[in-house]
Amino acid sequence: xxxxxxxxxxxxxxxxxxxxxxxxxxxxxxxxxxxxxxxxxxxxxxxxxxxxxxxxxxxxxxxxxxxxxxxxxxxxxxxxxxxxxxxxxxxxxxxxxxxxxxxxxxxxxxxxxxxxxxxxxxxxxxxxxxxxxxxxxxxxxxxxxxxxxxxxxxxxxxxxxxxxxxxxxxxxxxxxxxxxxxxxxxxxxxxxxxxxxxxxxxxxxxxxxxxxxxxxxxxxxxxxxxxxxxxxxxxxxxxxxxxxxxxxxxxxxxxxxxxxxxxxxxxxxxxxxxxxxxxxxxxxxxxxxxxxxxxxxxxxxxxxxxxxxxxxxxxxxxxxxxxxxxxxxxxxxxxxxxxxxxxxxxxxxxxxxxxxxxxxxxxxxxxxxxxxxxxxxxxxxxxxxxxxxxxxxxxxxxxxxxxxxxxxxxxxxxxxxxxxxxxxx
Numbered sequence: 340x341x342x343x344x345x346x347x348x349x350x351x352x353x354x355x356x357x358x359x360x361x362x363x364x365x366x367x368x369x370x371x372x373x374x375x376x377x378x379x380x381x382x383x384x385x386x387x388x389x390x391x392x393x394x395x396x397x398x399x400x401x402x403x404x405x406x407x408x409x410x411x412x413x414x415x416x417x418x419x420x421x422x423x424x425x426x427x428x429x430x431x432x433x434x435x436x437x438x439x440x441x442x443x444x445x446x447x448x449x450x451x452x453x454x455x456x457x458x459x460x461x462x463x464x465x466x467x468x469x470x471x472x473x474x475x476x477x478x479x480x481x482x483x484x485x486x487x488x489x490x491x492x493x494x495x496x497x498x499x500x501x502x503x504x505x506x507x508x509x510x511x512x513x514x515x516x517x518x519x520x521x522x523x524x525x526x527x528x529x530x531x532x533x534x535x536x537x538x539x540x541x542x543x544x545x546x547x548x549x550x551x552x553x554x555x556x557x558x559x560x561x562x563x564x565x566x567x568x569x570x571x572x573x574x575x576x577x578x579x580x581x582x583x584x585x586x587x588x589x590x591x592x593x594x595x596x597x598x599x600x601x602x603x604x605x606x607x608x609x610x611x612x613x614x615x616x617x618x619x620x621x622x623x624x625x626x627x628x629x630x631x632x633x634x635x636x637x638x639x640x641x642x643x644x645x646x647x648x649x650x651x652x653x654x655x656x657x658x659x660x661x662x663x664x665x666x667x668x669x670x671x672x673x674x675x676x677x678x679x680x681x682x683x684x685x686x687x688x689x690x691x692x693x694x695x696x697x698x699x700x701x702x703x704x705x706x707x708x709x710x711x712x713x714x715x716x717x718x719x720x721x722x723x724x725x726x727x728x729x730x731x732x733x734x735x736x737x738x739x740x741x742x743x744x745x746x747x748x749x750x751x752x753x754x755x756x757x758x759x760x761x762x763x764x
Contacts, residue, residue, distance in 0.1 A: 341406075342404045342405065343390060343394055343406075343407060344405075345396070345403040345404050346503050346617070347658065348618075349465045349617070350665060351661060352464050354674050354677055355683055358720055360715040360717075361436070361463055362433075362436060362437065362461050362463065362464060362715060363467070363468075364433040364459075364713075365460045365472065365476060365710065366430070366458070366460075366709065366710060367476075367706055367708070368425060368429075368455070368706065369455060369456050369701060369705065369706055370707055371455065371703060371705065372704075373449050373456045373458060374487055377483050377487050378416070379414065380413055380416075381480075381482030381483040381492065381495075382416040382447060383412075385479060386445075389497070392615075393409075393411055393443055394444060395408065395440050396465065411442070417447040417449055418446075418448045419449050419451065420448055420449070421450075422450055422451070422452050425450055426457075428450045429450050429457045432446075432450070433545075434545040434547075437462075444465070445462045445463070445466075446460070460476065464617070465617075466615060467617060468619045469691040469711060469713060470604060470691075471616060471617075473694060473698075474498075475615060477695060477698035480698060484700075487702040487703070488702055499614060500612075502614045502615070504603075506612065507655065509607070511606070519655050523660045524656045524660075525681065526621050526622075526623055527598075527657060527681045529623050529682075533588070533590050533595060534719045534720075534721075535686065535721045537719055537747070540742075540743060540744065543740050543741050544739065544740075545737070545738075546739075546745050546748075547712065548738070549733060550733070550734040550755070551731055552759070553731055554729065556759075556760075556763070557730060557731065558730065560759060563763050567637055567638070567641065569637055572599075573644055576640050576688060577636050578633075579597060580595045580636060580640070581629045581633065582751055582754035582757075583595065583751060584628075584629045586751050593627065594626060596623055596684075596685070597623070597687070598686065598687050599622045599624060600619050600621070600622070600688070601620040602654075603618040603619060603620050603655065605654075621654070621656075621657070624640060624643045624647075625643070626643070633761060637762075664676050686722075687721070688723045688725075689723075689725075691713070691724060691726045693726075694726055699728075708728065708729075710726050710733035710735060712724040712726070714737070722736065723755075724736075734756075736748050
């Protein structure tokens with residue numbers, strides 16, 4: 340049986356399995372009926388090309404790896420569900436989890452409701468991050484279109500290469516690569532212990548809490564932010580920090596630490612990974628307080644993010660430390676060391692960015708909406724994910740929590756929207 344190396348983030352995502360569900364989730368909604376047979380054939384071709392999607396993770400105490408499964412059929416590529424409510428059906432399918440031991444590290448479902456349909460996709464985060472997840476979705480649709488139009492699926496261009504983090508250093512000068520390999524600073528430790536005030540209720544279920552920002556409003560936010568030298572992401576971080584400060588457990592420490600996920604492909608000239616993989620890093624934003632006006636908080640956020648982005652090694656800190664731990668110690672010891680040494684962010688944010696409208700155009704169908712969200716967090720961890728499609732931004736907090744926790748999360752989302760609206764006034 341073919342074996343694949345377990346790369347650094349494959350291992351770390353597995354280590355953090357008690358903090359979140361390890362899944363990336365997406366839904367795309369269509370006017371018209373998706374051709375299930377064509378979708379299965381497209382995905383079958385892609386799964387043949389990318390063995391990581393059809394592998395089972397071996398959590399060996401000495402040397403973890405992936406075992407590639409070769410026995411699979413087109414019919415296994417996607418399920419079909421007939422329903423009365425597309426969103427309800429799709430979100431229910433996203434609440435599932437894929438075992439790292441499973442035959443496939445993805446689950447696709449086509450939901451049919453009258454003349455409309457939706458495609459939901461779950462992928463194990465151990466296999467890839469949000470950037471390559473978007474790439475995968477685009478290629479599935481591209482292959483679908485080839486098949487529906489009578490083309491040759493074998494002509495579908497798919498990238499192929501290394502999944503490891505070493506590709507991040509290949510375009511650097513020898514001196515910069517040496518410096519980057521020595522960045523042992525552990526940026527996951529911010530020193531801020533403030534966290535969202537979840538209940539102690541253990542009767543928890545997975546829920547996806549969504550807010551949609553219309554294109555006109557998003558355009559106004561961009562324009563308003565630009566007046567202050569801020570990106571749209573800076574504006575979102577500011578609103579998030581100000582809103583969540585009202586939902587923090589009682590503490591004398593007024594600081595708020597929001598850890599953003601950084602796409603490390605910025606360190607590669609092509610801007611792309613060689614294969615489906617995780618190339619992400621931490622970019623913490625620690626604010627002393629959020630007591631002032633929105634504009635004052637925004638200025639602080641911009642100062643923090645500008646300083647981080649001006650660092651040519653932004654996001655690379657700590658990777659060599661993790662690599663060293665896995666190199667020096669048996670996996671079981673390295674796992675304990677990383678659990679002790681690394682902190683999963685208590686308050687996180689992931690801006691997955693723009694979902695290409697063109698990439699989701701399935702032949703004969705109109706894609707009317709789509710969103711992606713990261714892992715479903717477990718208490719006390721919380722994360723806000725943002726994606727933009729057709730100019731509209733979806734805010735999502737995916738959480739495994741109680742009904743009361745969900746009420747608080749939805750109140751938080753309402754407050755984030757209120758902060759954004761007041762900023763635009």
